[in-house]
Amino acid sequence: MTTKKRKERLDRGIKVRSDDIFALTSYREMLYVAVPSVLPVAVLLILPLILPTYWQKVLISTSVFAILAMSWDFLVSVGMVSLGQALFFGVGGYLAGVLDHHLHLPIWLTIPLATVLGGGLCTVCLVPVLRLRGIYFAMVTLVLPLMIERIIEATGFLGGTEGLTGLKPFPSIYAELYLIVAAMLLVLFAVRRMMSTDYGLVLRAIQENDRSVMSGGINIYYLKAQALFLGGCACSFCGAFMTHVYMFVGMPAFALDYSILPIASAVVGGMGTFAGSTLGAFILVPLSEALRGIGGLRTVIYALSLTVFIVALPEGVFHYIQRKYKQFERWVEVER
Amino acid sequence: MTSPSPHSEKSVLLSVRDLSKSFGGVKAVTGVSFDVREGELLGIIGPNGSGKTTLVNLITGFITPDSGEVVYRGRNITGLMPYRIARLGIARTFQMVRPFTALAAFKNLIVPLFSPRVKSLSGGRYGDRDAVAKDLLEEVGFERESSVTYKPAGSLPHGYLKRLELAKCLALRADLIILDELFSGLSIAELASIVPVIEKLVVEGKTVIMIEHRLRELFRIANRVVVLNFGTVIAEGIPSEVMQKDEVKQAYLGSED
Ligand SMILES: Nc1ncnc2c1ncn2[C@@H]1O[C@H](COP(=O)(O)OP(=O)(O)OP(=O)(O)O)[C@@H](O)[C@H]1O
Ligand SMILES: [Mg+2]
Numbered sequence: 001m002t003t004k005k006r007k008e009r010l011d012r013g014i015k016v017r018s019d020d021i022f023a024l025t026s027y028r029e030m031l032y033v034a035v036p037s038v039l040p041v042a043v044l045l046i047l048p049l050i051l052p053t054y055w056q057k058v059l060i061s062t063s064v065f066a067i068l069a070m071s072w073d074f075l076v077s078v079g080m081v082s083l084g085q086a087l088f089f090g091v092g093g094y095l096a097g098v099l100d101h102h103l104h105l106p107i108w109l110t111i112p113l114a115t116v117l118g119g120g121l122c123t124v125c126l127v128p129v130l131r132l133r134g135i136y137f138a139m140v141t142l143v144l145p146l147m148i149e150r151i152i153e154a155t156g157f158l159g160g161t162e163g164l165t166g167l168k169p170f171p172s173i174y175a176e177l178y179l180i181v182a183a184m185l186l187v188l189f190a191v192r193r194m195m196s197t198d199y200g201l202v203l204r205a206i207q208e209n210d211r212s213v214m215s216g217g218i219n220i221y222y223l224k225a226q227a228l229f230l231g232g233c234a235c236s237f238c239g240a241f242m243t244h245v246y247m248f249v250g251m252p253a254f255a256l257d258y259s260i261l262p263i264a265s266a267v268v269g270g271m272g273t274f275a276g277s278t279l280g281a282f283i284l285v286p287l288s289e290a291l292r293g294i295g296g297l298r299t300v301i302y303a304l305s306l307t308v309f310i311v312a313l314p315e316g317v318f319h320y321i322q323r324k325y326k327q328f329e330r331w332v333e334v335e336r
Numbered sequence: 337m338t339s340p341s342p343h344s345e346k347s348v349l350l351s352v353r354d355l356s357k358s359f360g361g362v363k364a365v366t367g368v369s370f371d372v373r374e375g376e377l378l379g380i381i382g383p384n385g386s387g388k389t390t391l392v393n394l395i396t397g398f399i400t401p402d403s404g405e406v407v408y409r410g411r412n413i414t415g416l417m418p419y420r421i422a423r424l425g426i427a428r429t430f431q432m433v434r435p436f437t438a439l440a441a442f443k444n445l446i447v448p449l450f451s452p453r454v455k456s457l458s459g460g461r462y463g464d465r466d467a468v469a470k471d472l473l474e475e476v477g478f479e480r481e482s483s484v485t486y487k488p489a490g491s492l493p494h495g496y497l498k499r500l501e502l503a504k505c506l507a508l509r510a511d512l513i514i515l516d517e518l519f520s521g522l523s524i525a526e527l528a529s530i531v532p533v534i535e536k537l538v539v540e541g542k543t544v545i546m547i548e549h550r551l552r553e554l555f556r557i558a559n560r561v562v563v564l565n566f567g568t569v570i571a572e573g574i575p576s577e578v579m580q581k582d583e584v585k586q587a588y589l590g591s592e593d
Contacts, residue, residue: 179463214419216419
């Protein structure tokens with residue numbers, strides 16, 4: 001009989017909210033529960049103060065992509081696969097541009113207005129195709145932003161290929177940084193909270209079995225439109241925000257990047273938790289920036305690392321970390 | 337209502353009139369008509385592929401008919417969206433049980449409990465949905481406070497999934513409940529516990545339509561049966577008489593379970 005060692009994994013079993021018990025017994029356990037949310041928040045609030053200018057810019061676009069990724073993740077969890085986050089982003093961006101350029105509204109009005117109007121406008125555009133499922137809905141969302149881009153180019157509408165320039169800037173880069181970081185955290189906590197309510201539960205049920213939800217007397221098209229509006233608002237906010245960061249809005253606002261990168265972020269980070277999509281953006285966007293220096297092979301290396309992530313951790317980085325954090329491992333003796 | 341009236345005197349709740357639907361070249365349902373009276377338990381039987389599920393989908397709005405109409409409480413509901421029909425008080429189960437797998441069993445009932453119908457029936461308030469959901473599960477045979485109530489629905493055994501489907505209909509507080517092969521795959525013991533639940537529904541005044549292959553169990557509780565074959569009604573009447581008809585015997589020849 002030989003004695004071997006085997007790794008054993010156990011669940012820590014500490015939960016704040018469970019179905020019927022609420023139990024945190026020690027200071028250590030409270031720390032254990034609080035650290036995963038408090039630590040990243042603290043880091044995000046300190047980062048703007050210590051980063052060099054270039055990386056401050058990277059933090060801004062990372063946060064923007066994190067919001068786009070959460071919005072994508074949210075729409076997927078309601079059963080709508082969007083390939084066109086650029087639509088929401090671009091509409092928000094142009095709305096802010098128009099409100100500034102033509103109506104001369106101040107920045108604290110253009111952004112909120114563009115957020116809400118953008119969400120509403122995109123919802124109205126997509127309501128007719130809400131009944132399409134899966135790939136059909138996805139195709140429409142993919143095509144719309146590309147179409148708008150070409151229309152702007154061909155008609156010279158909204159500044160045409162020149163775009164709208166000379167728009168109002170933010171008072172300082174810290175205003176930009178803290179606004180976008182705060183917005184990202186707000187979206188993250190709000191959407192996580194919402195998805196754990198009964199309303200969110202019904203939304204998620206639509207994704208799993210829409211027929212069963214309908215036979216429960218629930219108007220899934222109305223709920224999907226609401227979800228589209230919320231997801232659209234989040235992206236339109238980003239578009240409006242970036243318009244004022246660049247002091248410019250043009251056709252690049254509808255670029256494919258804004259559709260694809262959020263999906264990659266959500267997949268790499270792990271879908272369904274929103275923290276995963278955020279984490280994914282915080283891996284991919286800085287990585288893409290870091291690779292900028294190496295020139296031609298950038299895309300290749302980027303694509304390779306994306307593949308490695310997806311193959312190695314198909315569940316997503318966040319799910320992996322979460323699982324590890326909730327377990328502890330120890331070596332136990334196994335009798336043979 | 338001083339004396340117990342025979343069924344024929346009760347009002348017609350649902351009336352299916354000359355309903356037809358074909359898929360490409362397949363005539364799934366052709367010219368089907370029948371009435372369902374309030375408080376009745378109507379069985380619909382027929383061999384595989386005779387159009388029973390299609391009929392359920394036509395009544396509940398998941399499919400629009402090529403011709404014919406469905407009248408509920410005197411109102412033409414043909415072509416209404418499924419959720420509208422559900423809100424009028426028609427609930428159904430699905431032959432293929434597909435629960436919300438990640439949700440705890442009782443949380444599956446939150447979906448119908450979230451519907452405006454439930455809100456208006458309970459005086460404009462939703463109340464404590466979790467508590468109502470757990471009560472409903474107990475009603476269909478989930479043991480009170482047992483762990484199955486809290487398990488993810490994806491991990492429930494078949495028998496519990498069927499009961500969960502039934503509980504969804506109860507949650508909607510439907511007046512007409514359509515059960516598409518609820519009994520299939522259930523053990524004798526499970527049947528023994530679920531049959532009284534359905535009998536109780538009828539006693540409470542609900543109207544039930546049961547699509548069934550388990551004829552013996554169905555005939556014990558059904559007031560009347562409609563027999564479908566190749567999408568048409570070939571017989572209608574009380575269970576014992578219907579089974580004596582030659583057409584029915586022939587349709588079932590070889591497919592008797
Ligand atoms: N969506 C559809 N598309 C094409 N054909 C269909 C569709 N739904 C049903 N059919 C066809 O219509 C006919 C009736 O099918 P239906 O499912 O209504 O039968 P059923 O009586 O419920 O059978 P079972 O007892 O096996 O459940 C079958 O020939 C089936 O292949
Ligand atoms: Mg069937």
